[in-house]
Amino acid sequence: MALLKDFFYQLGGDTLKGVSHKNVLIKQSIIAHMAVNGRCTLAELTKALHISVPTMTKLVGELVEEGVVIDNGKVETAGGRRPNIFGLANTAIYFTGVDIGRDHICMLVTDLKNNVITSHIHTPFTLSDDEACLRELCSIINNFLDNCGIERNKIIGMGVCIAGRVNPATGHSYMFFTGSGKSLKENIEEATGMNVLVENDTRARCFAEYYSGDSVSEKNMLYLHIGKGVAIGIIADGKLYYGKSGFAGEFGHTPFFNNEIICSCGKKGCLETEVSGIAIENKMAAQIASGVNTILRDKWAAGESIHIDDIIAAAKNDDNLSIELIEEAGEKIGKSIAFLINIFNPELVIIGGNLAQAGDYLMLPLKSATNKYSMSLVYKDTQFRLSQMGADAGALGAAMLIRNKVIGL
Numbered sequence: 001m002a003l004l005k006d007f008f009y010q011l012g013g014d015t016l017k018g019v020s021h022k023n024v025l026i027k028q029s030i031i032a033h034m035a036v037n038g039r040c041t042l043a044e045l046t047k048a049l050h051i052s053v054p055t056m057t058k059l060v061g062e063l064v065e066e067g068v069v070i071d072n073g074k075v076e077t078a079g080g081r082r083p084n085i086f087g088l089a090n091t092a093i094y095f096t097g098v099d100i101g102r103d104h105i106c107m108l109v110t111d112l113k114n115n116v117i118t119s120h121i122h123t124p125f126t127l128s129d130d131e132a133c134l135r136e137l138c139s140i141i142n143n144f145l146d147n148c149g150i151e152r153n154k155i156i157g158m159g160v161c162i163a164g165r166v167n168p169a170t171g172h173s174y175m176f177f178t179g180s181g182k183s184l185k186e187n188i189e190e191a192t193g194m195n196v197l198v199e200n201d202t203r204a205r206c207f208a209e210y211y212s213g214d215s216v217s218e219k220n221m222l223y224l225h226i227g228k229g230v231a232i233g234i235i236a237d238g239k240l241y242y243g244k245s246g247f248a249g250e251f252g253h254t255p256f257f258n259n260e261i262i263c264s265c266g267k268k269g270c271l272e273t274e275v276s277g278i279a280i281e282n283k284m285a286a287q288i289a290s291g292v293n294t295i296l297r298d299k300w301a302a303g304e305s306i307h308i309d310d311i312i313a314a315a316k317n318d319d320n321l322s323i324e325l326i327e328e329a330g331e332k333i334g335k336s337i338a339f340l341i342n343i344f345n346p347e348l349v350i351i352g353g354n355l356a357q358a359g360d361y362l363m364l365p366l367k368s369a370t371n372k373y374s375m376s377l378v379y380k381d382t383q384f385r386l387s388q389m390g391a392d393a394g395a396l397g398a399a400m401l402i403r404n405k406v407i408g409l
Contacts, residue, residue, distance in 0.1 A: 026051055027059055028408045031068060031088065035112065035407055039072060039087035060086055067092045088112045094150050095406070096158040096194065097399030098141060099201060099392070100176075102127045102228065105137070106392050107144045109155065110399040112407075114212070118148050119392050127163075127176060134177045138191035145192065157406045158194040159398030160184070161204035163229070167246040171198045197402040201225075202249055203240055204397030206233020209350050209389055211400060218347040222340055223387075224251070226333065227308075227353035229264065230272045232340070252276065256336055271336055275329040277308035277354050283325055284311055294321040312358045323361055330362040334369025341370070341378050352387030359386065 029049050034040065040048075046056045063069035070089045074082040090111040099106040103126060108119035122140050127133065145152055162184070164175030171185020180187060185198045206223035223233040230252030234241040242248050252272035253265045261279075263270035273279055288300045295314050296306055315322035337349060355362055363386065371379050387393070 023059060026055070027063060030056075030060065030063060032408045034069070034086070034088045035409065039085050041075065041083040041085050043083060045086075090115065092154070094155045095399045095403045096145065096148075096155055097204075097392075097395035097397070097402075098158060098160045099204070099394030099398065100127060100137065100160065100162040101125070101201075101394075102163065105140055106395045107141065107148075108392055108395045108399060109148050109150050110396070110403065112403070114396075114400055114403065116392070116396065117150065119395070120144055120148075121391065129176045129178055131180065134180065134187060138188060141188065142192055145194075152193075156195065157197065157402035158188070158192065159197045159199060159204070159395075159400070159402035160188060161199045161201040161394045161398040163201050165247050165250065166198055166200040168197065168199050168242070169246060171196065173198065195402070195406070197398070197405055199398055199401055200231075200246070200249065201394045202231040203233045203242075204395075204401065205352060205387075205389065205393040206235065206350075206397070207240055207401055208393045208397030209233075209352070209387060210235050212389065212396065220344065220346045221348045221350065222337075222344060222346045223350045223352060224333070224337065224340075225353040226276065226329075226351065226355040228277050230276050234344070236344075251336070251340070254336070254339075256332075271332075275332050275336075275355075280308055280311060280325050280329055280355075281306055284321070287321055287325075292321055295319045296322070308354045309357070312354070312361075315358060315361050326355070326358045326361045327365045329355065330358075330365035331369045333362075334366040334371075335373045337366065337370045338373035338379075341374050341382050345378055346382055348383045348385070350385055350387055352389065352393070356386045 026049065030045060033045065033048055042053065042056055042060060045060065046053050060069060064071055067089055069086050072085045072087055075085040076082065090113055093112060094117065095110050097108050097110065104121055104123040105125050106121045109117045111117055145155065162173050162176060164173060166173050171183040173184045177184050177187065185196045189196045202223070202225045205225060209223050210221055219238045221235040225231050232249045232251040234248060253263060253267065253270045255267065255269045256271045257269040257274050259269050259273060261273035262268055263273050284296065284306055285300065288294060288297055295317065296310060296319070299310065300306055311322045311325060315326050341349065351363070363384070367384055
């Protein structure tokens with residue numbers, strides 16, 4: 001199986017020349033075609049990839065021997081000889097996705113068809129920009145790989161997503177693990193022996209949303225993630241949009257407000273300072289301190305921190321202050337979305353992150369404000385919905401991205 005793993009990376013070296021190199025290219029095209037279109041016959045492959053029948057027959061036969069492709073037997077036809085139909089072998093190769101959160105790490109393994117085979121959320125974990133945290137991270141990942149139930153030599157790529165500014169082309173994170181002199185990609189590759197792709201967490205979730213749900217028929221989509229911070233993922237013409245250096249999507253640092261609140265980026269008045277989970281938590285604490293009544297007062301008085309999830313739960317329990325804070329955030333977010341859809345004119349806007357759990361408490365004021373501040377023709381073009389993905393969305397998106405990179409999609 002090690003030879004099978006090596007096959008997917010032969011294009012990156014100089015060991016293959018001429019016909020051998022061409023055949024590897026064709027094999028990768030076959031795998032990519034099956035990944036997108038499902039099972040197919042030799043005739044369908046030769047027509048789609050413009051390869052001769054003898055060459056296609058030979059290379060598909062080799063892929064069957066290598067365990068990447070399965071011969072599923074004869075297919076029913078209206079008449080004449082029944083051709084064999086071929087499809088990908090799910091159990092031949094696997095991919096790992098890792099979502100590095102601020103207080104947890106979500107890890108999973110997927111097969112060639114993006115099915116989740118196993119997953120694990122490791123807690124507690126505190127993300128920080130230092131060598132000790134990096135060593136702990138790599139240890140946690142290695143422990144998962146050793147105990148996930150899949151042989152390591154069958155896992156041929158790892159997608160890793162993390163918050164903040166990330167350059168997927170170089171594998172650098174510009175917020176965390178910046179002091180080693182190496183990129184995050186290089187550090188994790190050295191520690192695990194895996195081929196690694198590093199991605200921004202919001203973009204990974206956006207990719208998972210787009211390709212895992214009913215959204216794939218839409219070619220232009222915005223994913224707005226509202227957690228501790230605020231960021232967007234952009235699908236433009238069916239593809240993730242990165243910008244020049246991979247920094248596209250830092251929407252939370254748009255200066256929407258004339259306030260004196262210092263954002264995590266060091267500037268004042270950013271969108272995050274008013275509508276992020278941290279901003280709402282701070283507003284709740286300030287309101288309680290000023291004497292406003294809420295069912296969360298006892299928690300605050302006991303010296304416990306109030307999380308955005310607590311505020312959402314309180315709102316669902318008819319706590320007026322919690323409802324007011326969420327609705328206020330929804331109105332401000334809606335106004336900011338109006339700005340986005342006037343520029344991008346997307347078919348779909350998906351709201352994800354912790355705050356999405358507030359449901360209609362968030363969405364009703366959000367949509368009302370978007371309608372009020374956007375052009376009516378653009379608003380009518382746009383669908384809105386809450387995220388349908390679970391807590392593993394980032395890890396799944398990261399695994400899907402490394403899978404597509406490896407098989408050439």
